[in-house]
Amino acid sequence: MKARVHVMLKDGVLDPQGEAIRHALGSLGFEGVTGVRQGKVIELDLAPGTTEAQVDEMCRKLLANTVIESYRIELPGAPVPTSGAEERGGPDAA
């Protein structure tokens, strides 16, 4: 069984990597790229029967730094989340 975890910096947290990508895209001649944010995606091969609660605990304990990052869990069989749905990790940083 596979799970996928998306970890993104919260809104308001400076993202120098994303900024570097935006600048590089501009230098390469790609106009109209107004913002870039870079995050991580972690694919987990899990034993059958692993629950979403367990994956959530992995995120809180290791995979995401919930002070500055939010995360989203995709499990097989679960409904495909719409954009922005189910972001976890607490409120956005100021």
Add this chain to the structure above:
Amino acid sequence: MKARVHVMLKDGVLDPQGEAIRHALGSLGFEGVTGVRQGKVIELDLAPGTTEAQVDEMCRKLLANTVIESYRIELPGAPVPTSGAEERGGPDAA
């Protein structure tokens, strides 16, 4: 308009970061995690009218190293790809 690009190491390419995560999850007491792969997700704010072909070119020129990485593009309005569909960047590394 937002686009999202997923960049993953191809199968067969060693992923030390993923391996470190797998080991750390085991140390934390999470049993049954048999494999971990870590990739990147890049969210792009694009001018309206930017085509998928342009995003594809960004991937090939900057965002992904197609020697060792495959990528997948998510555009708003496009059908949600099923897992494994539309992986680009050429065949898996041996």
